[in-house]
Amino acid sequence: MPELPEVETIRRQLAPLLAERTIVDAAADANPKFTAAPAAIGGTVTGVDRRGKYLLVGLDHADGPRELVVHLGMTGQLGADIDPGGPHVRAWWGFADGGTLGYRDVRQFGRIAVVPAGRYETLGTLGRIGPEPLSDSFTPAGLWEGLHRRRARVKTVLLGQQVVAGVGNIYADEALWRAGIHPAARRVGRERAAALHAAIRAVLAEGIENGGTTLRDYRTVTGEAGRNQTRLDCYGRAGEPCRRCGTTLRHAVFDGRGTTWCPACQPR
DNA sequence: GTTGCGTCCTGGACGC
């Protein structure tokens, strides 16, 4: 399930692969989530950026600068070696030099859009997305204010993308474990918000350093698995002893999301 | 405006 570290890993591989190439052909699945892919035809790639979990491919186009926006959802994969006619391929783009870029997505939770550059207001979450967690715009005070305004569970707020961008289920569990905060807490003080701020940055930075977390579907552009899954302290370890205190980690569903936490280190 | 639940979607795991 691609979160910020996985998407950033893909972005870093994709940028040199797509640089200055012109899209001359494309096709998409009938699912409306993907039908926008051909709107990139005619564009020359100017760069590959990322915002939260969204990949932003800049395009120099005759009708003005555009952006190809790709969200990988749960099982989305991008790759030059993805056969456009292969199973679960929802879209592909062909380049003037003859190569292709395929988008495969088994569960179809991803989505593709093409918009005028920088115009994200029609894209729901991306139009309201919060600060990049590894940038200076994400501060302990800003996180505290974002949490303080809300009465939802702290983990639900993190997953909402409006207080901080790019955090998904895995890294939310990991960051809350590191900060010692119960995932269902509805109030977080300034001190604990600062600890959570540091934890979010740390787990995401480590995730990027390790090339992302592969639990099942995630693969880089070159088809490799990430290495971060061996470093997880909390997510997916329910029933096992906490690495900090030895207490058995618990699992429950909060707001529809499977959640693992340590009842001793993360008291309610 | 906020919160929380249901839905989409499919392969794998599991039980019988």
Add this chain to the structure above:
DNA sequence: TGCGTCCAGGACGCAA
């Protein structure tokens, strides 16, 4: 071995 059921979760729609 084969079948049915459950589970995973990001984003979005909708009701309260």
